[in-house]
Amino acid sequence: MSHGVAHAGALELCIDELHRLLPGRVSTAMAVRMHHGTDVSFHAPHPPDAVVFPHGTDEVSGVAACCARHGVPMIPFGTGTSCEGHIAALHGGVCIDLSEMREILRVGVEDLDVTVQAGVTRKQLNEHLRDTGLFFPIDPGADASLGGMTVTRASGTNAVRYGTMRENVLGLTVVLADGRVIRTGGRARKSAAGYDLTRLFVGSEGTLGIVTEVTLRLYGIPEAISAAVCPFPTLAGAVDTAIAVIQAQIPVARMELLDELQMRATNLYSRLDHPVLPTLFFEFHGSEAAVAEQVAAVQAIAADNGETDFRWASKPEERTRLWQARHDAWWAALALRPGAKGWPTDVCVPISRLAECIAGTRRDIDEAGLLAPILGHVGDGNFHLCYILDPDDPDEMARVRSVNARMIARALAMGGTCTGEHGIGYGKLDELRAEHGDAVDVMAAIKRALDPRALMNPGKVVGRLS
The missing domain is CATH 3.30.43.10 (Uridine Diphospho-n-acetylenolpyruvylglucosamine Reductase, domain 2)
Incomplete structure (x- = not known):
């Protein structure tokens, strides 16, 4: 066989x-x-x-x-x-x-942790935690399952402050390819006991085993939360602001970039009225005094880069509407061209190279005559494109593939990665090889050791085993 x-x-x-x-x-x-x-x-x-x-x-x-x-x-x-x-x-x-595995198995309020079945979604978990004063911050755009978020090493808008799933998974229950059940990690905040199998399965995309239970870090709900929308006359001004905020070590909770095209799409889809300009969405967490200090520092940096006006969203319902609009960016982009398909993709680069990478990508998109909004978690150097395209048009697909290849090559040349959070699946097999070279063979060796017949999600991450 x-x-x-x-x-x-x-x-x-x-x-x-x-x-x-x-x-x-x-x-x-x-x-x-x-x-x-x-x-x-x-x-x-x-x-x-x-x-x-x-x-x-x-x-x-x-x-x-x-x-x-x-x-x-x-x-x-x-x-x-x-x-x-x-x-x-x-x-x-x-x-x-x-x-259908949606049971929250245990909440450790004193230890700031929780154990859930893999089918529990992030929104379900936070609704359950609402009266404990705790929350789980990782928030990819969709209401994804926590098992799925674990195996794709998901992140999202809060990653600039709270990290990704890699930093927030404490332990796992995993079913291996032959049906054996293992448990990795635990509730202790550190351990020197053997290989770190938890990190091996985080980001494995279902190719090494099936994650059935996850133990996660939790955080206290901040005393004060404030959000703002800040437009800029140029894309460079918005990106330079994001870079300066990170270099100044201002602990913003969220800092999201939407370019002019994405802002137009978001206004239309979410019925907002923000200026159609490159824009940063901010959120600040902390004490009242700490938030005020963060806001003042960010406003000063933004002013130096030409920001035109901070628009505040301090009420919970206003913040919810703002961040829901950001999470709906995918659907908003698709609505720009009814009947078309979307090709979402992402790269991540060192913060110091972010402006150069985004500018080069935007230039390539425009020169190729493509429709592709840019948005991203610029606080950690990760940005996304959504090519809006007709997959049955060979010429358009060729132009998209060319632009996408140049974007990834540019990111790798800058010391970045071919994907900050979308993962490899089978869509980025070649790009993974370009990034890691012979290290992919080491990944394949691990795959063979745990799944010698390649039964676990075959064809993904390391491709087809020979």
């Missing part, structure tokens, strides 16, 4: 066994399968052969053991909001949908 591909007879036996294992929670309906093989990007859908809906680690273990016995690929699924084909069943197999 070849790696990552099941024979038809073995697949049929596996699905029959899964029906007995999870009665009423196995689907082979085409609509269900297609939904589970399609992410939010332009990548072609690849439906699995069946979808299962386990309710706990033991059931996931049983499913994995069944698939292993029959040599059937397994593809974990959270909410389906990934951008690089992470959930595509490239070689068929069984999709393991963790969305």
Whole structure:
């Protein structure tokens, strides 16, 4: 049997066994399968052969053991909001949908931590925590599952202050390719006990095992929160402001860039009335005095770079509307060209090279005659593009691929990375090799050690194992 591909007879036996294992929670309906093989990007859908809906680690273990016995690929699924084909069943197999595993298992108020099942979403967790005075800050645009956020090493608008999932995952429960269950890390804030397996699985994109439970850091809800929108006459002014704020070590909680095109899209989609100019969205957390000090320092830097007007959003409902508009940027961009598809992509560079990288990318987009808003978490050097395109137009696709290749090559030449938070999936396999070279072979060796038959989400991150 070849790696990552099941024979038809073995697949049929596996699905029959899964029906007995999870009665009423196995689907082979085409609509269900297609939904589970399609992410939010332009990548072609690849439906699995069946979808299962386990309710706990033991059931996931049983499913994995069944698939292993029959040599059937397994593809974990959270909410389906990934951008690089992470959930595509490239070689068929069984999709393991963790969305019904939504139990919050334990909240450690005194220790500022929580353990959840993998299907719990970030919004569900924060709603549950609301009366404890604690919150979980990592917020990718979608209401993603915490298991999915873990295996894609997600971040978001708060990363400039609170870090990414890499810094906020304390421990994991993981089902391996043969059905074994392991637990990594723990609730202690530091440990020198053996290899750091937690970090190995954070960002593994379901290629090494299936994360079923996650223990996370929590934070106290700040005493004071204030948000502002700050337009600039030029894109350079906005980016230079972001760089100066970070270099001055002002502890902003959020600092997001939206270029002129994205601001036009956001105003139209979210029914706002902000100036159609390159704009920074800020949020400040801390005591009343600390927030006032942060605001004054940021305003002074922004004024030096030509800002035209701070617009404040201090009431909770105003801040919610502002950040919801930022999180809806993807849908706003798509609405600029009804019927088109979106190709979301991102790179991350050292802060000192951010202005140069963004300016070069914007120039390439305009010269190629493409529609592609720029936005990003500029506080940590990460920016995004959303190419709005017709994938059936060969000329347009060629121009998009050319611009995208130049952007990634530029970022790598600057000491950056081909993806700050979207991940590799199968959409950026070549780019990962360009960035890490022979280190990808080391990643493949780890993959072989944990998953020798390449049954775990085959074809992703390290590609097809020979």
